[in-house]
Amino acid sequence: QDFDAPDVPKEKHSYQSDVARLRKIVINRQALLCSRSCLTENREIFLRELISNANDALEKLRLTALKDKSVWDGGDPLNVTIKAIKDEDGKSGRIIITDTGIGMSTEELTKNLAESGDGTGTGNLIGAFGLGFYSSFLVADRVYVASIPPKTAANPNPVQHVFSSSADDSSYEIFPDPRGNTLGRGTEITLYVKEDATEYLEEDRLTALVNKHSSYSSTFPIYLFTQTMDEVPDEDEVPASSDETSTESETPESAPEAEEKKEPEDSDEAIVEEEAVNEEKEAEPVPPKMKTVVTDEWVQLNALPPLWMRDPKSASDEDYELFYTAFWKDFTKPLAWQHFSGDSESGVSFKAIIYLPGKLQQPLASKSNDIKLMVKRVFITSDLGEDILPKWASWVKAVVDAEDLPLNVSRETLQSTRFLRQMKQIIMKRILQLFARIAEEDEDKFKKIVEVYGSVFKLGAVEDTKNREKLTALTRFTTTQRNLTSLDQYLENKKQGQKQIFYLAEMGKSAENLAQSVFVEKLHARGYEVLLLTEPLDEIFVQNLRHYKNVPFQDVAKAGLKFGDEEIEAQEKEEKKEQEEKFRPLLKYLKNHSKDIVRDVVVSNRLVTSPCAVVADSHGYTANVERMMSASNTKGQQQQQSYMHEFAKKAKVLEINARSPLIEGLLRRVEQLPGEDEEPDVEAEQELDEVASILIDGALVRSGFEVPDSNIFFTRVDRVLRRSLGVSETAPTDTTVKPAPPVDPELPTEEYVEPPPDFGNQFVDDKVGVQLPDHLKDQISIEMEEIDEYGNVIEHDEL
Numbered sequence: 001q002d003f004d005a006p007d008v009p010k011e012k013h014s015y016q017s018d019v020a021r022l023r024k025i026v027i028n029r030q031a032l033l034c035s036r037s038c039l040t041e042n043r044e045i046f047l048r049e050l051i052s053n054a055n056d057a058l059e060k061l062r063l064t065a066l067k068d069k070s071v072w073d074g075g076d077p078l079n080v081t082i083k084a085i086k087d088e089d090g091k092s093g094r095i096i097i098t099d100t101g102i103g104m105s106t107e108e109l110t111k112n113l114a115e116s117g118d119g120t121g122t123g124n125l126i127g128a129f130g131l132g133f134y135s136s137f138l139v140a141d142r143v144y145v146a147s148i149p150p151k152t153a154a155n156p157n158p159v160q161h162v163f164s165s166s167a168d169d170s171s172y173e174i175f176p177d178p179r180g181n182t183l184g185r186g187t188e189i190t191l192y193v194k195e196d197a198t199e200y201l202e203e204d205r206l207t208a209l210v211n212k213h214s215s216y217s218s219t220f221p222i223y224l225f226t227q228t229m230d231e232v233p234d235e236d237e238v239p240a241s242s243d244e245t246s247t248e249s250e251t252p253e254s255a256p257e258a259e260e261k262k263e264p265e266d267s268d269e270a271i272v273e274e275e276a277v278n279e280e281k282e283a284e285p286v287p288p289k290m291k292t293v294v295t296d297e298w299v300q301l302n303a304l305p306p307l308w309m310r311d312p313k314s315a316s317d318e319d320y321e322l323f324y325t326a327f328w329k330d331f332t333k334p335l336a337w338q339h340f341s342g343d344s345e346s347g348v349s350f351k352a353i354i355y356l357p358g359k360l361q362q363p364l365a366s367k368s369n370d371i372k373l374m375v376k377r378v379f380i381t382s383d384l385g386e387d388i389l390p391k392w393a394s395w396v397k398a399v400v401d402a403e404d405l406p407l408n409v410s411r412e413t414l415q416s417t418r419f420l421r422q423m424k425q426i427i428m429k430r431i432l433q434l435f436a437r438i439a440e441e442d443e444d445k446f447k448k449i450v451e452v453y454g455s456v457f458k459l460g461a462v463e464d465t466k467n468r469e470k471l472t473a474l475t476r477f478t479t480t481q482r483n484l485t486s487l488d489q490y491l492e493n494k495k496q497g498q499k500q501i502f503y504l505a506e507m508g509k510s511a512e513n514l515a516q517s518v519f520v521e522k523l524h525a526r527g528y529e530v531l532l533l534t535e536p537l538d539e540i541f542v543q544n545l546r547h548y549k550n551v552p553f554q555d556v557a558k559a560g561l562k563f564g565d566e567e568i569e570a571q572e573k574e575e576k577k578e579q580e581e582k583f584r585p586l587l588k589y590l591k592n593h594s595k596d597i598v599r600d601v602v603v604s605n606r607l608v609t610s611p612c613a614v615v616a617d618s619h620g621y622t623a624n625v626e627r628m629m630s631a632s633n634t635k636g637q638q639q640q641q642s643y644m645h646e647f648a649k650k651a652k653v654l655e656i657n658a659r660s661p662l663i664e665g666l667l668r669r670v671e672q673l674p675g676e677d678e679e680p681d682v683e684a685e686q687e688l689d690e691v692a693s694i695l696i697d698g699a700l701v702r703s704g705f706e707v708p709d710s711n712i713f714f715t716r717v718d719r720v721l722r723r724s725l726g727v728s729e730t731a732p733t734d735t736t737v738k739p740a741p742p743v744d745p746e747l748p749t750e751e752y753v754e755p756p757p758d759f760g761n762q763f764v765d766d767k768v769g770v771q772l773p774d775h776l777k778d779q780i781s782i783e784m785e786e787i788d789e790y791g792n793v794i795e796h797d798e799l
C-alpha cells in the first residue's frame with residue numbers, strides 16, 4: 001500500500017481558514033487538554049464516527065440504486081470492513097476501514113472533508129453526533145481517504161482519488177490513487193496510528209469498541225479481519241508410533257492412580273469413575289508433531305439480528321438505550337420504549353420499537369421525521385408524508401420493519417396503501433398505552449414524563465379530539481393543596497354539592513404566587529381544591545375542553561362560581577341579602593364612580609381578607625386572557641375586533657368584601673356625604689373620590705389587571721401619602737435640572753473599544769470558554785489554545 005509513489009501529481013491545498021482553526025482547536029491533541037484517562041475515553045469515538053459515515057454511504061448507495069440500477073444491481077455485497085496491520089516493530093501500524101458505499105468524487109472529497117458545511121465554519125466540523133471524520137486525527141498522525149463513486153451513465157469511468165492530511169498540517173492533498181482503481185466502488189480510510197494509540201491495532205480492542213459503540217450504528221455487516229493461530233499436526237513429518245507414545249508419556253503416571261481406584265466400595269460413583277478411567281486409557285491420543293498455522297478470517301462483529309427483530313425478552317435495557325443513541329444520534333437517554341409486533345389488517349405485519357425521547361425540541365415540529373421505515377431490515381425512508389402523526393406526537397421516534405412490503409416501495413405507493421394509516425393508528429394506540437401504564441405503575445418515572453411531556457398532553461388534548469379523553473387523563477396540575485394532580489384525582493376530592501372544577505390561570509406566575517390570589521382565598525380557606533394554571537397553554541386547554549367527565553371548568557376569577565352548598569346554607573343567603581341592603585349606598589356610589597371600568601358592583605361571596613376584587617363575567621376576559629390577547633394580536637386584528645374587545649374588556653364586576661373594615665369605613669364616609677338637597681361638601685367629596693379611585697385601581701391590580709392609567713394612579717397615591725404625612729398637598733417639587741451642553745456635530749476622536757465579552761457563569765462551571773453541545777459536555781472538555789495571526793499555537797512555558 002503505497003500512496004506516496006514519487007510520480008503521482010499531488011495537489012496541495014490549504015484548508016479554509018475557519019476550518020483550519022476549528023480543526024486545530026477541536027482535533028489537535030494539545031487542545032484537548034483533559035486528563036489522560038478522559039482523553040483515552042474520548043479518542044475511541046473515532047471508530048464509531050467512521051463506521052457511522054460508512055453506514056450512511058452504504059445507505060445512500062442503496063437508496064440511489066432503487067432508482068438507478070446501474071449504480072448497484074444488488075450483486076456485490078454492501079458492507080464495512082476493518083483491518084488493522086501492525087508494522088514489524090510492533091510500535092506502529094495502520095487501521096483500514098473500507099465501505100462499498102456511494103464513494104466520493106474529487107470534488108466531493110474536497111467539499112466534504114476540507115470545507116465547512118454551511119459557510120459558518122462550524123457546519124460539518126462539529127456535527128450533531130460528534131466530531132465526524134475529523135475524529136480520525138484523535139488516533140492517527142496521518143489519514144488517507146481513497147474513494148471512488150459508482151459507475152453511472154453520466155460518469156462511466158470514475159477514477160479513484162486520495163485525500164490525505166496529517167494531524168498537524170494546515171493543508172491537505174488530493175491526487176489520483178497511485179494504486180489505481182482498487183476499490184471498484186466506495187471509500188477506504190487508512191489511519192496511520194499515533195505512537196500512543198497502538199492499542200487500537202489489537203483485534204480485541206477493535207472488537208470491544210465496535211460492540212460498545214457501533215453494534216447498532218450499522219444495518220450493514222461490519223467485518224473485522226482476524227488472524228487465528230492454530231497448532232495443527234504437521235503432515236509432512238512422520239507420525240510417531242502409537243505404542244511408543246502411550247507407553248512413554250501417559251501410562252506410567254496414570255496407571256498407578258487407576259490401580260488405586262480399582263477396588264470400589266460398591267458405590268455408583270466409584271463405578272462411573274472406574275469406567276471413565278478405563279475409557280481414557282483406551283482412547284489415549286498419540287501426539288503428532290505439530291506446526292502453527294495462521295488462518296485469516298473476516299469475522300462479522302454485528303452478527304446478531306437488529307434489535308427490533310429480536311425477542312424483547314432477550315434484550316436488556318442497555319441494549320435498548322444503546323440502540324436508541326446509535327439509531328437517532330440522540331445522547332439523552334430515552335424515558336421509555338415499547339417493543340411490539342403489529343399485524344395490520346392490510347396483510348402487512350410489522351415489528352416496531354417506539355421511544356419516548358428524554359428531551360423535546362421546542363417548538364414541536366409540524367411533521368415527524370423520526371419514524372424509520374424498514375423493509376426486511378433494510379432502511380427505506382423516514383419521510384412518511386405530512387400527517388403521519390398528529391403534531392403533538394411529532395417527536396415520537398420509532399423504527400418499523402414491515403416484512404411484506406416490497407423493497408422498492410415508493411412513498412406514493414405507500415400512501416395509497418392502507419398500511420401507513422393502520423401503522424399510524426397502532427403507533428398512537430401504543431404511545432398512549434405506554435404513557436398510561438407508566439402513570440399507573442411508576443410514579444417517579446411519570447413525574448419525569450410530565451416534566452418533558454406535560455404541555456404535550458395539553459396540546460394533544462386540544463388538537464386531537466379523537467384521543468382527547470386519554471390525553472386529558474394524563475395531564476397533571478399543581479393545585480392549592482398538592483402537586484401533580486390528575487383531573488381524576490381532583491374529582492375524587494371534590495366536596496359534596498361541588499359541580500365545578502375550580503381553576504385560576506395566570507401565565508408566567510408561579511403556582512405559589514397564584515395561591516395567594518384574592519380569587520382563591522375563600523375557596524382555599526373553606527377547603528376546596530383549586531387548579532393553579534401557570535402555562536400559556538393551560539387557558540387554551542380549559543377553554544377548549546370546557547368540562548371533564550361532565551364537570552365544567554370554572555375560572556374562579558370569573559362570575560358564575562358556585563360552591564355547590566349555597567342551597568344548604570339558607571342562612572348564608574339571608575345574610576347576604578342583609579349585607580346588600582346595608583351596603584346599598586356604597587354599591588350605588590361605587591357603581592357610578594367606576595362605570596368606565598366595570599359593569600356592576602356587588603357584595604362578594606368569594607373574599608375573605610381582601611377588601612375587593614375585580615371579577616370577569618363568564619363571557620368577559622380574565623386578566624390572563626386580556627394579556628394573552630394583547631400579546632398575540634397584531635394591530636390590524638385588534639382594530640377588527642375592537643368592538644368585541646371593548647365589550648369583553650368591560651364585562652367585569654367589582655366585588656366588595658362586606659366584612660372588610662376598609663369597606664365599612666368607606667360606607668360610613670358615603671353615608672356622611674350631604675344629601676342632594678343639602679349644601680355639598682366639596683372637600684369631603686374629593687377625598688372620597690380619591691380613596692374610591694385608589695381602591696378600585698388596587699382591586700384591578702390585585703386581580704391581575706392593569707390600571708387604566710398608572711400615572712394618574714400614582715399621583716393619587718402620592719397625594720394620599722402627603723396627606724397622611726401632614727405634608728402640603730399642593731407644595732411643588734423643585735423641578736430644576738442641569739440643561740444639556742450646546743450642540744456638537746463633531747464625531748468623537750477616541751476609538752471605540754469593544755468591552756470584553758461577558759461569559760456569564762460559563763467559567764464558573766468548568767473553566768471553559770466554549771459552549772459544547774449538550775451531548776458532548778460530559779464527554780470532553782476543551783481548553784482553548786492561543787493562536788497567532790497565522791494560526792500557529794503560541795507556546796507558554798507553564799503549559
Ligand SMILES: Nc1ncnc2c1ncn2[C@@H]1O[C@H](COP(=O)(O)OP(=O)(O)OP(=O)(O)O)[C@@H](O)[C@H]1O
Binds near residue numbers: 057102124
Ligand atoms: N465513508 C464515506 N463515504 C462517502 N462519503 C463520506 C464518507 N465519510 C464521510 N463522507 C462525507 O463527508 C461528509 C463529512 O463527514 P463528517 O463525518 O465530517 O460529517 P457528517 O457525517 O456530515 O456529520 P457527523 O459525522 O458529525 O454526524 C459526510 O457528510 C459525507 O458526505
